[in-house]
Amino acid sequence: QVQLVESGGGLVQAGGSLKLSCTASGRMYSVNDMGWYRQAPGKGREFVADILWNGGTLSYADSVKGRATMTRADAKNTVYLQMNNLKPEDTAVYYCNARASTPETSGSLAPYWGQGTQVTVSS
Secondary structure (H helix, E strand, C coil): CCEEEEECCEEEECCCCEEEEEEEECCCCEEEEEEEEEECCCCCEEEEEEEECCCCCEEECCCCCCCEEEEEEHHHCEEEEEECCCCHHHCEEEEEEEEEECHHHCCCEEEEECCCEEEEEEC
């Protein structure tokens, strides 16, 4: 079973910065990609950023482009999301996502989610 553990959330003033971390553990045949999503109160979960494990191609939502940088540490199965110039509208629970193939999925790709980390930006 794949487990994703996020950390790094907190309360920050508008214009400030935070760096979120997500570490994947468990038996995985391969990882297709890892990403970040967020869910604000009363809204659906939305895509924030993603990185393809082979090749490192990055994707960002328009709402964070230029303010967010996603990186990874392969040896640690860890991804990071550096968020700068935070805005009140960035307030949300941030979830880490991984699509991986595992013995439990018989080698097929399946999505896995972390428990989420709260980011609150005060104005």
